[in-house]
Each structure stands twice: as structure tokens, then as C-alpha cells.
Amino acid sequence: LESNECVAGKLTEDRCRKQHIVNGLNREGHSRRKGPQKCPHIVAPQTKLYVAAGERRNISVKMQNLDPIFMTDFRCQFRVGNVEHEKSAVKTFDDNIICDEMQFDHYGIGISGGSAPVEFNVVWSSSDSSKKHTLDNVGGVAVENIR
Secondary structure (H helix, E strand, O other): OOOOOOEEOOOOOEEOOOOOOOOOOOOOOOOOOOOHHHOOEEEOOOOEEEEEOOEEEOOEEEEEOOOOOOOOEEEEEEEEOOEEEEEEEEEOOOOEEEEOOEEEOOOOOOOEOOEEEEEEEEEEEOOOOOOOEEOEOOOOOEEEEEO
């Protein structure tokens, strides 16, 4: 099961969207991050990032509430239909995530109205675990591949 939104727990847990723990983790003491506005997430002034078909481009998004000690390895995921591409990413000092260059082609999918949607996510893992976690994308930031 996945949670559909980031919500504050009644005790000490927070529940963040796209994490596979619906009931949260009950732990002793207080949480440093309480409530939905404190979960790590993508913030963007617009939900669509337009990229021309055939263009090679670095996608950059602003993040909020990242934990610089715990969240260390970032990657960007782009999904076009059933095809997923994963690119390395770097976090800047001002919490921007810059994805390695990606070639935006249509990958054989049909184009509706001259454009093709590309699902976009930022994932992270910590230095002591290879398990990937998807950051909240509550604004639905996506890439739109246009002709």
C-alpha cells in the first residue's frame, strides 16, 4: 500500500506520500518534521517543464525540507509510457536538484496534440542503504515533450 498524501501523525510519526508505510513509524520522542508542509518535496513555479523532441537537457527543480545528512544520493526518473530512464543528479547548496542530461525523444509513443507527457520523479537513498525513496511531487511536476 502507498499513502496518497503527506499527513501529520497523531503521535510522533509523519506519513509522506509515495512511501510504502501507510501507518508511519511510531518512535519515542518528538519528530523534527511535523505535518505535511515539513515532508521533503518538489516545489516548482509551474507544473509542466516543456522540452522539444530530440533535445538534450538537464532538468532542474527546487526541493524543500531535504535532510542534508540523511538524504545523500539523488537520481531523477523519467517515464515515457512503459519506458523508464534514470539519471544521476546533484543537489546544490540551495536545495536545487540538477538531473544529468537526458535525451528527450518520443520513444515510439503516440503524440497527442503535438506533445507527449513524461512522468518525472526525484528519488533518494542514504549512504547506508541502497533502498530508493521517491520524494513527494504534490504539484505534479512533469516534463512535456513537444514537437
